[in-house]
Amino acid sequence: MQFHNFAIIAHVDHGKTTLVDQLLRQSGTFRANQQVMERAMDSNDIERERGITILAKCTSVAWKGQRLNIVDTPGHADFGGEVERILSMVDGAVVLVDAAEGPMPQTKFVTMKALALGLKPIVVINKVDRPDARPTEVHNMVFDLFAAIGANDEQLDFPTLFASSKQGWAAAHLDDERKDLAPLFDLIVRHVPPAVGDAEAPFAMLATTLEYDPYVGRVLTGRIHAGKAKLNMHVRSLSPDGRVIEHARLTKLLAFRGLERVAIEEAVAGDIIAIAGLTETTVADTIADHVVAAPIPTMAIDPPTLAMTFSINDSPLAGKEGDKVTSRVIRARLLREAEGNVAIRVREADGKDAFEVAGRGELQLAVLVETMRREGYELSVGRPRVIFKTDSATGQRLEPIEEVQVDVDEEFAGIVIEKIGQRRGELADMRPSGGGKTRLTFHVPTRGLIGYHGEFLTDTRGTGIMSRLFHGYAPYKGTIEGRNNGVLISNSGGSAVAYALWYLQERGPLFIDPGTQVYEGMIIGEHSRGTDLEVNPLKEKQLTNIRTTAKDEAIRLTPPRLMTLERAMAYVGEDELVEVTPKSVRLRKKLLNPHERKRAERTAEAEAG
Numbered sequence: 144m145q146f147h148n149f150a151i152i153a154h155v156d157h158g159k160t161t162l163v164d165q166l167l168r169q170s171g172t173f174r175a176n177q178q179v180m181e182r183a184m185d186s187n188d189i190e191r192e193r194g195i196t197i198l199a200k201c202t203s204v205a206w207k208g209q210r211l212n213i214v215d216t217p218g219h220a221d222f223g224g225e226v227e228r229i230l231s232m233v234d235g236a237v238v239l240v241d242a243a244e245g246p247m248p249q250t251k252f253v254t255m256k257a258l259a260l261g262l263k264p265i266v267v268i269n270k271v272d273r274p275d276a277r278p279t280e281v282h283n284m285v286f287d288l289f290a291a292i293g294a295n296d297e298q299l300d301f302p303t304l305f306a307s308s309k310q311g312w313a314a315a316h317l318d319d320e321r322k323d324l325a326p327l328f329d330l331i332v333r334h335v336p337p338a339v340g341d342a343e344a345p346f347a348m349l350a351t352t353l354e355y356d357p358y359v360g361r362v363l364t365g366r367i368h369a370g371k372a373k374l375n376m377h378v379r380s381l382s383p384d385g386r387v388i389e390h391a392r393l394t395k396l397l398a399f400r401g402l403e404r405v406a407i408e409e410a411v412a413g414d415i416i417a418i419a420g421l422t423e424t425t426v427a428d429t430i431a432d433h434v435v436a437a438p439i440p441t442m443a444i445d446p447p448t449l450a451m452t453f454s455i456n457d458s459p460l461a462g463k464e465g466d467k468v469t470s471r472v473i474r475a476r477l478l479r480e481a482e483g484n485v486a487i488r489v490r491e492a493d494g495k496d497a498f499e500v501a502g503r504g505e506l507q508l509a510v511l512v513e514t515m516r517r518e519g520y521e522l523s524v525g526r527p528r529v530i531f532k533t534d535s536a537t538g539q540r541l542e543p544i545e546e547v548q549v550d551v552d553e554e555f556a557g558i559v560i561e562k563i564g565q566r567r568g569e570l571a572d573m574r575p576s577g578g579g580k581t582r583l584t585f586h587v588p589t590r591g592l593i594g595y596h597g598e599f600l601t602d603t604r605g606t607g608i609m610s611r612l613f614h615g616y617a618p619y620k621g622t623i624e625g626r627n628n629g630v631l632i633s634n635s636g637g638s639a640v641a642y643a644l645w646y647l648q649e650r651g652p653l654f655i656d657p658g659t660q661v662y663e664g665m666i667i668g669e670h671s672r673g674t675d676l677e678v679n680p681l682k683e684k685q686l687t688n689i690r691t692t693a694k695d696e697a698i699r700l701t702p703p704r705l706m707t708l709e710r711a712m713a714y715v716g717e718d719e720l721v722e723v724t725p726k727s728v729r730l731r732k733k734l735l736n737p738h739e740r741k742r743a744e745r746t747a748e749a750e751a752g
């Protein structure tokens with residue numbers, strides 16, 4: 144049997160996981176009566192809630208006697224670190240492009256990576272069923288994209304299918320019968336070269352993804368480069384620089400079969416499998432027979448651009464909602480994350496009990512915090528900040544710049560250009576993109592984009608589409624105006640009272656409901672002016688006014704602006720923190736005591752002056 148290993152790559156939401164559903168279904172992988180959810184490969188909770196793929200996942204189907212190993216990849220740029228490494232495991236790529244949206248920034252990014260590795264992609268123009276689909280035009284755009292990013296002649300000669308992953312069909316021509324995915328299956332078998340690998344050579348495999356299984360422990364997935372993996376075989380692992388990491392026994396071999404993994408006794412070169420039994424080995428390490436002396440070469444991953452400080456929760460409400468609160472458990476959890484997640488880096492920060500976690504973007508960091516709070520952790524996190532670099536030749540400070548592509552109705556183009564301009568972004572291109580929409584391309588400092596997405600959605604009444612992609616480092620663009628408003632800070636602790644909030648809401652929008660537990664130094668709302676204001680959200684109505692209680696009942700509060708984790712992360716200032724527990728997201732001043740805050744302010748002024 145031959146293996147055809149390929150990854151499905153695309154911009155976010157172009158339909159990769161939906162296509163995998165249909166590949167599984169139409170290859171007869173499911174039992175006849177099996178109940179299968181939509182986007183079945185998006186199996187973790189956060190993936191299902193957000194409707195996006197976060198972790199790349201493998202599956203495998205049989206087609207006409209051949210085995211197709213499929214890797215579903217995440218399309219969101221923050222999770223792009225996965226895609227680069229995944230591509231080194233496969234011999235082919237299916238590039239999916241939405242027939243209405245056309246190629247988007249992440250299409251370009253992943254296609255560039257695939258071309259650079261010498262893969263010959265198959266292009267699938269997907270969502271042809273959309274009423275606003277323009278498949279022929281998009282096909283031409285894909286060709287232009289391939290040419291622009293340096294595809295060689297062979298790669299430029301890519302085969303194309305038109306498809307609807309939702310309806311489960313693919314066809315070579317738009318007027319062909321729209322029946323099933325057989326044209327895609329057949330094309331994959333024809334076009335993705337069968338995996339080669341010497342089955343008689345000593346065993347060697349590159350670990351590409353890592354996860355923890357409650358039963359078998361560390362599970363490493365990768366492609367067998369050479370030889371055979373056998374159950375209970377003795378192996379050793381080598382780091383990318385050739386150091387021996389450990390000697391171990393393969394206690395479990397797992398093959399991917401549809402949505403399941405099945406235990407197997409043996410696997411041969413070319414196949415993609417998961418193994419257990421190693422305890423120290425991680426992503427990018429080589430697992431091999433003892434006679435193998437050199438590790439399998441692996442690719443460098445683009446460095447992280449955004450960092451955030453994680454520290455213990457030391458608020459007065461700490462430890463009430465979570466059971467994982469000490470710096471020791473937080474540290475262990477973060478190190479574990481950094482091990483399996485190639486795009487995350489963790490280091491001990493200067494402060495006590497604090498860690499600096501660096502990643503690819505706000506969403507990636509927010510997903511990590513969200514995952515941890517669901518596991519029972521309590522944390523404080525600071526405002527995300529970009530990672531600067533110094534130009535070694537000139538000594539100049541450099542900052543990360545992103546390419547931002549925006550599709551908006553013409554009427555909103557003005558406000559978007561203005562807002563991005565304030566954030567030191569430069570308009571690189573502007574053109575009509577059909578249907579009364581305008582496509583704007585900018586180069587914007589990552590710094591200026593923190594927290595912008597929410598504002599963008601408000602400004603475009605939820606109709607705008609924005610995507611971003613790391614572009615490179617460039618000289619520092621100068622200061623960017625931060626939040627204009629101060630905040631309302633509670634001056635005492637207890638349960639917030641409706642009557643007090645009713646008075647306070649004149650000062651600015653509130654973040655809490657009556658009954659919310661507050662403490663001294665907690666941020667409960669925004670001040671409509673530029674300064675911070677200490678307020679008392681606990682103040683009850685004077686007892687002498689007892690006769691008006693009937694009116695009290697009628698107190699109408701403006702609905703509070705409740706803070707989600709991501710909103711809070713983008714909102715907090717330098718001297719503020721987001722307190723995260725399994726049940727709550729609170730905003731607070733780093734220094735809770737007003738006298739300490741004053742003192743710190745004076746010191747800062749003295750230093751500046």
Ligand SMILES: Nc1nc2c(ncn2[C@@H]2O[C@H](COP(=O)(O)OP(=O)(O)OP(=O)(O)O)[C@@H](O)[C@H]2O)c(=O)[nH]1
Nearest residue numbers: 155156157158159160161195196218270307308309
């Ligand atoms: N009309 C139409 N909608 C589709 C099609 N394929 C997928 N969708 C929809 O597009 C949305 C995104 O689909 P997914 O399969 O999750 O996209 P994805 O590429 O896996 O997204 P990420 O993994 O987050 O990058 C879902 O709402 C799908 O129902 C299609 O062929 N036609």
Ligand SMILES: [Mg+2]
Nearest residue numbers: 159160195196
């Ligand atoms: Mg997906």
